[in-house]
Amino acid sequence: MTYREAIRAGLREALRSDPRVFLMGEDVGRYGGAYACSRGLLEEFGPERVRDTPLSESTFVGAGIGAALGGMRPIVEVMTVNFSLLALDQVVNNAATLRHMSGGQFSIPLAVRMATGGGRQLAAQHSHSLEGWYAHIPGIKVLTPATVADAKGMLLAALQDPDPVFIFEHAMLYPMEGELDEDAGAADISQARVRRQGNDVTLITFGGSLPKTLEAAEQLASLEIEAEVVDARVLRPLDISTFLTSVAKTHRVVIVDEAWRTGSFAAEISAQIMEQGFDHLDAPVARICAAEVPMPYAKHLEEAALPQVGIIVKTVQGL
Amino acid sequence: MSSRSLDLQGVSTTFTLTGEFEMQNIDINTIAQSDLQAVKQNHALTLLHEMLRIRRFEEKAAELYSLGMIRGFLHLYIGEEAVAVGAMQAFGQQDRIVATYREHGHALARGVPIRSLMAEMYGKANGCSRGRGGSMHLFDAGRRFYGGYAIVGGGLPIAVGLALADKLQSRPYVTACFFGDGAVAEGEFHESLNLAALWKLPVLFLCENNLYAMGTALARHQSQTDIAMKAQGYGFQGEAVDGMDVLAVEKATRRVADWVRQGKGPYLLEFRTYRFRAHSMYDPELYRTKEEVERWKERCPIATFQTWLRQQQLLADTTLAQIEAAVDHEIEDAIVFAEAGPSEPVEDLLRDVYTQEG
Numbered sequence: 001m002t003y004r005e006a007i008r009a010g011l012r013e014a015l016r017s018d019p020r021v022f023l024m025g026e027d028v029g030r031y032g033g034a035y036a037c038s039r040g041l042l043e044e045f046g047p048e049r050v051r052d053t054p055l056s057e058s059t060f061v062g063a064g065i066g067a068a069l070g071g072m073r074p075i076v077e078v079m080t081v082n083f084s085l086l087a088l089d090q091v092v093n094n095a096a097t098l099r100h101m102s103g104g105q106f107s108i109p110l111a112v113r114m115a116t117g118g119g120r121q122l123a124a125q126h127s128h129s130l131e132g133w134y135a136h137i138p139g140i141k142v143l144t145p146a147t148v149a150d151a152k153g154m155l156l157a158a159l160q161d162p163d164p165v166f167i168f169e170h171a172m173l174y175p176m177e178g179e180l181d182e183d184a185g186a187a188d189i190s191q192a193r194v195r196r197q198g199n200d201v202t203l204i205t206f207g208g209s210l211p212k213t214l215e216a217a218e219q220l221a222s223l224e225i226e227a228e229v230v231d232a233r234v235l236r237p238l239d240i241s242t243f244l245t246s247v248a249k250t251h252r253v254v255i256v257d258e259a260w261r262t263g264s265f266a267a268e269i270s271a272q273i274m275e276q277g278f279d280h281l282d283a284p285v286a287r288i289c290a291a292e293v294p295m296p297y298a299k300h301l302e303e304a305a306l307p308q309v310g311i312i313v314k315t316v317q318g319l
Numbered sequence: 320m321s322s323r324s325l326d327l328q329g330v331s332t333t334f335t336l337t338g339e340f341e342m343q344n345i346d347i348n349t350i351a352q353s354d355l356q357a358v359k360q361n362h363a364l365t366l367l368h369e370m371l372r373i374r375r376f377e378e379k380a381a382e383l384y385s386l387g388m389i390r391g392f393l394h395l396y397i398g399e400e401a402v403a404v405g406a407m408q409a410f411g412q413q414d415r416i417v418a419t420y421r422e423h424g425h426a427l428a429r430g431v432p433i434r435s436l437m438a439e440m441y442g443k444a445n446g447c448s449r450g451r452g453g454s455m456h457l458f459d460a461g462r463r464f465y466g467g468y469a470i471v472g473g474g475l476p477i478a479v480g481l482a483l484a485d486k487l488q489s490r491p492y493v494t495a496c497f498f499g500d501g502a503v504a505e506g507e508f509h510e511s512l513n514l515a516a517l518w519k520l521p522v523l524f525l526c527e528n529n530l531y532a533m534g535t536a537l538a539r540h541q542s543q544t545d546i547a548m549k550a551q552g553y554g555f556q557g558e559a560v561d562g563m564d565v566l567a568v569e570k571a572t573r574r575v576a577d578w579v580r581q582g583k584g585p586y587l588l589e590f591r592t593y594r595f596r597a598h599s600m601y602d603p604e605l606y607r608t609k610e611e612v613e614r615w616k617e618r619c620p621i622a623t624f625q626t627w628l629r630q631q632q633l634l635a636d637t638t639l640a641q642i643e644a645a646v647d648h649e650i651e652d653a654i655v656f657a658e659a660g661p662s663e664p665v666e667d668l669l670r671d672v673y674t675q676e677g
Contacts, residue, residue: 022487048487051518053514054510054513054514054517056510056513056514058476058506058507058510059475059476059479059507059510059511059513059514060476060514061476062473062475062476062477062479062480062507062511063476063477063479063480063483063514064480065476065477065480066476066477066478066479066480066481066482066483066484067480067481067483067484067487068480068484069465069477069480069481069484070415070480070481070482070483070484070485070488071484071488072483072484072487072488074480089470089473089507090473090476093468093469093470093473094468094473094477098466099671099672099673099674100451100671100672101448101451101452101456101458101466101467102448102451102452102456102458102460102466102467103446103447103448103449103450103451103452103458103671104449104670104671105448105458105459105460106458106460106465107674138672139672139673141673162673162674162675163673163674163675
């Protein structure tokens with residue numbers, strides 16, 4: 001099963017099992033979703049529960065918040081993180097704050113999904129990796145499913161959560177094949193996960209960089225360096241303890257993050273490891289991030305701008 | 320004033336002197352003429368009482384602000400009371416209210432307890448938002464008062480979503496969404512009107528046009544200053560109402576709330592009103608003349624309504640004195656409640672960020 005099919009399976013299961021669940025967003029109905037995640041769902045569940053919206057990101061995200069306040073369990077698909085910038089006011093000022101500024105009177109059980117990331121030559125306006133920005137905001141949860149199992153399991157977990165959950169699906173992962181237990185329900189959304197065991201170095205990553213990091217770990221193994229790969233999975237609330245356990249074993253850390261280096265989520269992970277695990281470190285924490293440039297269109301330039309397997313291997317060797 | 324009329328058709332809600340929410344079901348056909356007159360008088364006096372509560376509450380809040388007892392931003396509604404009080408008569412307990420950061424009047428008119436409002440202004444744990452919101456973020460889930468939005472236009476999409484939830488669950492409720500003329504310039508206004516009309520949602524858009532977006536006059540921020548007309552661009556109806564006439568506001572709102580409740584889609588009312596006080600406590604009011612403000616004050620919704628009530632022989636001096644005394648007493652009591660209220664312990668700083676703590 002692919003990552004895309006796992007999301008669709010999650011959507012279908014959610015729509016089947018809970019009448020309060022509905023899906024809305026740009027082109028989720030007739031078109032079947034810009035990434036085909038919701039193909040067939042309009043036919044199965046009808047236009048009341050699979051709702052095509054106008055290109056009004058701020059209002060349909062805000063309407064998701066309102067519908068959640070009104071007793072529904074909305075899944076809002078914002079086509080891509082790039083367009084989510086038009087809805088940031090609703091995210092930052094309403095979704096994240098309403099519970100707190102009402103003194104705990106309201107919960108907002110809202111799931112917002114969007115594609116994120118670069119790598120497809122879509123240039124400077126369609127290649128953002130801004131999940132780290134979202135993770136800055138208390139009041140929301142931020143998930144970055146990087147496996148087929150998490151693609152479904154995290155969506156179901158988001159729908160069981162009483163608070164607003166933002167799910168960032170890396171666009172390069174949609175065709176990825178993987179294992180999925182048909183009966184698997186909601187995934188844990190509180191912990192990071194070790195995806196590969198190793199004793200020599202800890203590679204921390206999330207989302208679209210996980211497959212690259214695992215491939216780099218295989219290449220390192222052939223060079224007799226055993227890397228432990230930790231998938232952060234949940235950027236907020238962040239599970240720092242899993243990182244520290246690994247660092248206590250390996251004493252070296254490289255963080256791979258597709259966002260720009262300055263102010264990146266990699267910087268946050270690095271700071272927390274330094275604050276809480278300084279004594280475990282035998283070398284400074286290293287970061288592999290995107291180059292500080294709006295994403296160029298040309299293939300070779302885009303490849304150079306993004307973290308790649310080669311640079312991960314090289315960075316580890318240089319530690 | 321002669322155009323005012325007290326139409327009781329469909330009166331269903333009122334508030335007692337203490338601001339508690341009560342339901343009254345009145346069948347006008349079954350009551351005697353003398354009783355009808357009494358009901359009319361009672362309702363009219365309730366409207367006056369509600370407007371006076373808001374006026375005095377805010378006058379006191381301004382006073383407490385200059386004494387440093389209330390901080391943050393304080394946006395006064397003085398001059399616009401007829402809108403909140405008149406409009407709120409049209410909504411039942413199950414209807415939903417979305418307001419702005421100038422929402423003391425809406426909260427009071429909705430029946431949010433005055434004690435909890437004053438305590439909120441004081442930042443106390445017994446405030447309606449536990450002291451986390453302040454003047455701009457008043458909430459009361461039990462009274463379906465959904466706040467309290469301080470980013471102009473930000474409440475409109477929330478209202479659309481609440482209405483969507485009701486429609487999807489086949490509930491006959493109306494979501495009333497208050498906003499100012501400034502919000503009309505925001506994209507969310509246009510997106511929300513479009514979506515509500517497209518999906519035929521039970522939202523009543525209530526624009527309080529006080530002629531200024533903070534300090535920018537309507538004609539300086541709108542290419543088309545007829546706000547009510549803008550609904551037509553989205554295929555539904557809008558109309559302008561004299562927002563200084565509480566009876567006109569009530570009558571219009573009842574009529575269109577019924578329309579919305581019947582599932583006919585959204586409706587836009589533009590209440591033409593005026594803010595007598597500065598935008599906030601920091602505003603030196605350089606953008607309008609004193610003469611303009613004075614001219615509008617001659618149309619004060621409370622003073623003109625009192626005059627009309629006297630002409631109709633519905634208001635005796637003793638009654639007014641009783642109402643004034645009740646309001647003063649209620650506000651003094653609220654201040655005592657707020658001042659005695661507990662401050663939340665700093666150890667609880669991080670509560671209510673997430674539903675499940677930790």
